[in-house]
Amino acid sequence: MILLRLARSGRTGPLLLVIGVFIALALPWMIYPPVALDIACWALFAAAVDLLLGFTGLLSFGHAAFWGGSAYCTGLIALHTGMPFPVAILGGAAFAALLALPIGYLSVRLTGIYFAMVTLAFAQMIYFIANQWRGLTGGENGLQGIPRELFGLDLSEPFFFYYAGLPFVLAGLFAAWRIVRSPFGRVLVSIRDNPARARALGYPVDRYRLLAFVLSAALSGVAGGVFAIGHGFASLDGVYWTTSGQAVMMVVLGGIGTLWGGAIGAAVVVQLQDFLATAGFEETGIVTGLIFIVIVLLFRRGIWGTARRLLSPTGRPS
Numbered sequence: 001m002i003l004l005r006l007a008r009s010g011r012t013g014p015l016l017l018v019i020g021v022f023i024a025l026a027l028p029w030m031i032y033p034p035v036a037l038d039i040a041c042w043a044l045f046a047a048a049v050d051l052l053l054g055f056t057g058l059l060s061f062g063h064a065a066f067w068g069g070s071a072y073c074t075g076l077i078a079l080h081t082g083m084p085f086p087v088a089i090l091g092g093a094a095f096a097a098l099l100a101l102p103i104g105y106l107s108v109r110l111t112g113i114y115f116a117m118v119t120l121a122f123a124q125m126i127y128f129i130a131n132q133w134r135g136l137t138g139g140e141n142g143l144q145g146i147p148r149e150l151f152g153l154d155l156s157e158p159f160f161f162y163y164a165g166l167p168f169v170l171a172g173l174f175a176a177w178r179i180v181r182s183p184f185g186r187v188l189v190s191i192r193d194n195p196a197r198a199r200a201l202g203y204p205v206d207r208y209r210l211l212a213f214v215l216s217a218a219l220s221g222v223a224g225g226v227f228a229i230g231h232g233f234a235s236l237d238g239v240y241w242t243t244s245g246q247a248v249m250m251v252v253l254g255g256i257g258t259l260w261g262g263a264i265g266a267a268v269v270v271q272l273q274d275f276l277a278t279a280g281f282e283e284t285g286i287v288t289g290l291i292f293i294v295i296v297l298l299f300r301r302g303i304w305g306t307a308r309r310l311l312s313p314t315g316r317p318s
Contacts, residue, residue: 016260017177024166031271033158034230039263039270040162040169041227046250046262047176048219053248054257055180056212057192058111061244062103062119063220065126066096068238070221071228072130075143078229084150089168089225096221097214099126104213108206111195120241127239142235146228158230165226172222173263179215180259188212249288253295255305264304 027036045067052058074092077083083091103122107115130137137143148155148164155161179185187208191198195205228234237243247262250269254261269288276284299306 017174020173020260020263021170024170028159028162032274033162035270035274037158037162037165037230038227038274039267040166041223041230042247042250042266042270043263044169044172044176044223044226045220045247046254046266047173047259048216048223049244049247050251050256050259050262051176051179051219052212052216053251054259055185055192056188056209058108058209058213059113059116059248060119060213060216061116061241061248062107062121062123063217063247064239064241064243065103065123066100066217066220067224067227067243067247068130068234068236068240069099069126070096070224071234071238072137072143073221074225074228075146075234076136078146078149079143082147082149085148085155085164085229086150086168089165089222089229092225092228093218093221096224097218100214100217101210104210104217108209108213120244123239123241123244127236127241130239131236137234140236142233143228144233146232146234148229148232161230165230168222168226172219176219176259184208184211249292251302253292253302255302255308258302258304258308261302261304265302268303 024040027039030036045063049060049063052060052063070092072092073095074085074088077088077091078085081088103119107118107122110118131139133139148161150164153164155164180188187198187203190201191203191205191208198208199205224238228238246269250265251262252265253268254263254265268291272288272291273284276287281287295303301309
């Protein structure tokens, strides 16, 4: 009843933040810590994709370039400089943002399927470079043995590293939340809904789209960097187009334009994949694909989008 009253009054945002932080802190106590870390990283990645898809209206199939590119950059910094892993993660995020500048500059003038295909083409180009530049990336073997150096602290246990990497994920999610609730975020929504009217009001639409693209890439880079440090490797899978597709699927499952829906979608997909893999079922894509179809057909707004609609028919994005 309390949640229902808050939803109707439009004041669920702070409550959801508290609940989300509590769940994030308790997660490794409830499930296997590496799986908990995967959920946290994919949740941030999905939020970054939703920032572009749900609030800017741009569907990108190229975000694997930023997730995987940051993973490689983070791994290289950690392996060859001996810097603490937070520095490596921030370096990977900066690399993702820099990589997004030329890609975004050439892509944001397009919309719809054309934008999606151009970003996919750029991502595949990054995949080809990572595969061929074996001396730097390790090729098909990837980067292995990425250290978790932090001033001599022993973070080899996944349970302890989860709490060391969690602040980066929470900071990224908070940044995404602040972006969509800022005046800049309101302009992005207006551009999504009616770009011609936004131009008529004097907003440089392409610049706003480019900035949203770079911010989304930077957040994706943070997620990819934490993932690489947490698992101790960076591989070609991170820059392959299916990584982008999985993030988009998580956003659609949770609810496009809800931001928090991506975290729910990430939890569902990662947990399901882990359960099927543990059970020895290899064709996990069949099951996740069927669930995706059911959700799309029965819950057109996604899991969280439908729940929020039921709680507050006129509610704002939370």
